[in-house]
Amino acid sequence: MTALALALAPMASAAQTAAPAQSSETWVHAGRLLDRPGKPARGPSTIIIRGGRVAEIRDGHTAPPAGAKLVDLADRFVLPGLIDSHVHLDSDAGGVQALVENIESEPAVIAYRTAVNARKTLEAGFTTVRNLGDGSGATLALRDAVAAGTMPGPRIIDAGRSISTTSGHMDATLGVAEELHSAIAQDNLCDGVESCRRAIRLQIRRGVDVIKIATTGGVNSRIGAGLNRQIFDDEVKALVDTAHLYKKKIAVHAHGADGINAALAAGADSIEHGTLLDDESVKLFKQAGAWYVPTLSTVNGYLERLAADPNAYPPAVLEKVKWRIGITGKSLEKAVPAGVKIAFGTDAGVSKHGRNADEFALMVKHGMTAAQAIEAATMNAATLLGVEKGVGSLEPGKAADLIAVSGDPVADVSVLTRVSFVMKDGRIHKAID
Numbered sequence: 001m002t003a004l005a006l007a008l009a010p011m012a013s014a015a016q017t018a019a020p021a022q023s024s025e026t027w028v029h030a031g032r033l034l035d036r037p038g039k040p041a042r043g044p045s046t047i048i049i050r051g052g053r054v055a056e057i058r059d060g061h062t063a064p065p066a067g068a069k070l071v072d073l074a075d076r077f078v079l080p081g082l083i084d085s086h087v088h089l090d091s092d093a094g095g096v097q098a099l100v101e102n103i104e105s106e107p108a109v110i111a112y113r114t115a116v117n118a119r120k121t122l123e124a125g126f127t128t129v130r131n132l133g134d135g136s137g138a139t140l141a142l143r144d145a146v147a148a149g150t151m152p153g154p155r156i157i158d159a160g161r162s163i164s165t166t167s168g169h170m171d172a173t174l175g176v177a178e179e180l181h182s183a184i185a186q187d188n189l190c191d192g193v194e195s196c197r198r199a200i201r202l203q204i205r206r207g208v209d210v211i212k213i214a215t216t217g218g219v220n221s222r223i224g225a226g227l228n229r230q231i232f233d234d235e236v237k238a239l240v241d242t243a244h245l246y247k248k249k250i251a252v253h254a255h256g257a258d259g260i261n262a263a264l265a266a267g268a269d270s271i272e273h274g275t276l277l278d279d280e281s282v283k284l285f286k287q288a289g290a291w292y293v294p295t296l297s298t299v300n301g302y303l304e305r306l307a308a309d310p311n312a313y314p315p316a317v318l319e320k321v322k323w324r325i326g327i328t329g330k331s332l333e334k335a336v337p338a339g340v341k342i343a344f345g346t347d348a349g350v351s352k353h354g355r356n357a358d359e360f361a362l363m364v365k366h367g368m369t370a371a372q373a374i375e376a377a378t379m380n381a382a383t384l385l386g387v388e389k390g391v392g393s394l395e396p397g398k399a400a401d402l403i404a405v406s407g408d409p410v411a412d413v414s415v416l417t418r419v420s421f422v423m424k425d426g427r428i429h430k431a432i433d
Helices: 002-018 095-104 107-123 138-148 178-183 193-206 233-245 257-266 279-288 298-308 315-327 330-338 358-365 370-385 413-417
Strands: 025-033 045-050 053-059 069-080 082-087 126-131 155-158 211-214 250-254 270-273 291-293 402-405 421-424 427-430
Touching: 069 370, 069 421, 082 291, 082 370, 107 126, 107 138, 107 421, 107 427, 126 370, 138 155, 193 233, 211 233, 233 250, 233 257, 250 257, 257 270, 257 279, 279 330, 291 330, 291 370, 298 315, 358 370, 358 413, 370 413
Parallel strands: 025 069, 082 126, 126 155, 211 250, 250 270, 270 291
Antiparallel strands: 025 045, 045 053, 069 402, 402 421, 421 427
16 A cells, blocks of 8 residues: 555645635536436537536526626536446556556556556546456556546446456456466455355455455456356355345356356356346346446457457467457347346446446447437446436536537437536546637
């Protein structure tokens, strides 16, 4: 933690120096306003902000009183800050590069990289994220620094170190010479009920907000063990029940239907990826009220890395990467008409940070309307993350998290890849040139 503090201190100081003091009241003139995604947009509107929160919204453009700051977005479409329910802020690497990066990176290097990726994410219009996996502690530290206002970045809901069985998706020793295994933290691996309960409690002790586990293999796991279930019922139940005992939601990495269904039957709060949903999965989603986070953007990261280097992934991984590219989106096409609850998430880190909004076009391609995709990245994601009382829409009492774009994202969702203005908690982080 000392190295992290040293790494973050210079950037924190710079952020404090660069950030101007905020006036007590800010008035925003919006050309159009989607204050509550899922409902029609309003016309010209005035948003009044006090203490970093929305105080009032008025129809039309009202002149601010003396001393208040005016932000003129009268030629822009304004909507709530976006939410990405699945990111990994500590890295942008993949394949062989990721393995080398993990071995080479000192804690301070990871801390700086995490801060840079967080800033990219914020400037892309994502004012809240759920970070699902970082063993270094860098994201936990950044979460607290952002909350304290000493570092720029999105609001972070963090899962700490992700949990799986030995040789499962979260086993960092996979692909590493055996004599190096003792140098790699393995307290996130569990085998058997008591071991799995302890693995959850270790993350609780670290101060995490949410728990992330894996019930199936992963595309990027450096092992040819497939993408189906790799955990027993009693282990899944122990993981879910222990997380819920501590009032923590549990997100489950799962590709194969057998692992998806086992997690849903045990009470999982969300399924990440969910690449092979079957009819039973849909039934279980609706029975449990669980959320589906499709993470379609992973394919962008895979395609870009392979275009740059056909050998970017070892053979055991490359086979799974090609499979994922070909099948991505099929489960979303099944889930949407069935009425499964969907929250926006990209798996940024596998795809590139700062390009989170690329996910919208893929969601629309595979069965969602633009309005549904936007709702998934605002109201729905806020509910999944448990922060719906503070973010996800622009209403009196909620955080003044808002973005602006040129054009109507409900008519053309691609405009969200070109966010021109970002405000979080009433502070401007990206201004129109």
